[in-house]
Amino acid sequence: MSKEASELTKKKIFDYCMESFAENGYSNVGIRNISKGTGLSSGAIYYHFSSKNKIAQFLYDTAIEILLNKIVSAVEKSSNDREALKAIIFTLFKLTDEDPHLMKYVLYTKHKDFLPEALPICSAKPFEYIKKFIKAKIKEGVFRNVDILIASSLIMGPVIRIIQLKMEGVIKEDLIIYTNPLFEGISKSIFKNNH
Amino acid sequence: MSKEASELTKKKIFDYCMESFAENGYSNVGIRNISKGTGLSSGAIYYHFSSKNKIAQFLYDTAIEILLNKIVSAVEKSSNDREALKAIIFTLFKLTDEDPHLMKYVLYTKHKDFLPEALPICSAKPFEYIKKFIKAKIKEGVFRNVDILIASSLIMGPVIRIIQLKMEGVIKEDLIIYTNPLFEGISKSIFKNNH
DNA sequence: TAAAGCAAAACGAACGTTCTTTTTAATTTT
């Protein structure tokens, strides 16, 4: 069988599990369920992944990497501090709109329950990157001089909250429309100069 | 057998399950585990609760009620708007310090995974109460006139974020020490007049 | 024709739950 076909079935497993783990929870998704959902046999699944848990790990690692890349490139494209912060918010909202399952799996899942050695999500690379960004802006005197935990909570708290409201079905619309109003609110709490 | 003794064993099951469900996740806690943890037999457990799921429901309902009572009484004791908001934050932080398992079970659990008809936590009574409070303050012109979703995210987002950081082990200290600095930050984003 | 890809059946362990039996404590009877 061709290598592309093999990669295709692997992708099929990936996609279905991302959606199903996110929507139904890891423990509620069995191999037989994945089998039915992908149209593959359990043997085929175990040919591509050595265990159910390894699928979850792979999903996690991949999702974290995607998220990190998007955030880094969003920040690097920005030409000033306010733009950078807004870009972070926009990127997270946009990704939630475009790939809700991925975002749900990353931000709305207790990975510790089935990935014992996974870092708490706030300590994962994307959020460590944001934390570093915030730290730098405090040091530069752009953000108010408050405890880093306070600062990152004031900034990321509302963002993550909005995303969770979307995931819980409270918000129906695309999240990107909330970028500006939320940014305005966050700005007032964290920027030293609100010109 | 005495009624008090019966209530005591029920409490024993309650306490162990609250802790164990919160720390290990509902699916990872079996009846045999509860049996071992409480020193009771599975028969004894099923004598007091008709199913494992019913235990989880009971925990949820009880926790929600405790939370609601604390928040309502905190708000009602306050003599002005700023005090009221600070009291909400303080109450949530204090409860997290005093009963981390309860708070973890309420705020850090995907109840939908095992309680199919549970409301999303943000739509549960305590948070609906807070939402009403925020709505009223917007109407009164105390808070800025922004979308209610934005307002509640700006206010509760950072609070919940701090609580989650504590639950993930990132924060070691008691949360109540963060009440004032966080309140100051949130104030700037939401109050019309920051005197 | 060897290897890769997959299907299907089967395995043992663990699950939630049920069942029967025993223990315990309070109440009633003598």
Add this chain to the structure above:
DNA sequence: AAAATTAAAAAGAACGTTCGTTTTGCTTTA
């Protein structure tokens, strides 16, 4: 007051089912 009765409480084995995983064997492709 002691003995008998009753019902609640708890124990623990057993049940059927589902779980993740393994095994075996058949296709299909390089």
